[in-house]
Amino acid sequence: MKIRLIFLLGLFTFTLQAQESLDDLLKRYNKNxxxxxxxxxxxxxxxxxxxxxxxxxxxxxxxxxxDAVFIGYTHFKLNNFMTKFPNTDEAIVVYCSLGIRSETIANQLKKAGYTNVQNLYGGIFEWKNHDFSIYNSEDKETDSIHTYSKAWSKWLKKGQKVYPKLSTKSNQN
Known part of the structure; x- marks a missing residue:
């Protein structure tokens, strides 16, 4: 009886975690x-x-x-960006894997005076999940998507998952 109860409790917990929506994930990690x-x-x-x-x-x-401009996350330099893109009213869309890191960068832009900044909902994963084209470093269309980490890769439903080589990242996307 005890084993069955533990099993059912474990199954219930797993089911709750498995049913988390993208909305739930972004609400948990982002300030919106x-x-x-x-x-x-x-x-x-x-x-x-x-x-x-x-x-x-x-x-x-x-x-x-x-045509995405690489700005990075870990080594993003706001001053370099402001020099390259001085028009603070220009429309800007920031993306990452799912929309968590991109919110951080978008907030930096907003605080620096950029007035028309948006975060791509679901990031590159959602882009690929809706069958939109993705490109590689040679500017050729590809089906391969870098997943950031194994943990976050569950959100990518389409395309060929490419995992990081030696990474233990799992807390950011």
Missing amino acids: DIPYISVQELAMPKTKCIILDAREPEEYEVSHLK
Whole structure:
């Protein structure tokens, strides 16, 4: 009886964790003080903006959105960005794997006076999950997506998952 109860409790806990939605994940990790833009809206031809990739270099090399400007996360330099993009009213969309690191970078831009900054809801994973094109370091379309970590890779439903070589990252996406 005790074993059955422990098993059922474990199964219930696993089921709750497995059913977490992307909304739940982003609400848990983000402050939601940067507006989101959907992948569908960003993919529309009328959407004109600067697209910023706020992931690490190895992630960008494997997969990124077409014409995305690599700015990084760990070594992001706000002053360099401001020099390259001085128009603080220009539309900017920041993305990462799911939308957590990109919110951090977007907040830095907002605090620096950029007025039209959005966070890509679900990041590059959601972009690929909706069958939009991804490109590699040679600017060729690819099906490979860098997953940041094994733990976060569960959110990527389509494409070929590429895992980090020697990484124990699991707390950020």
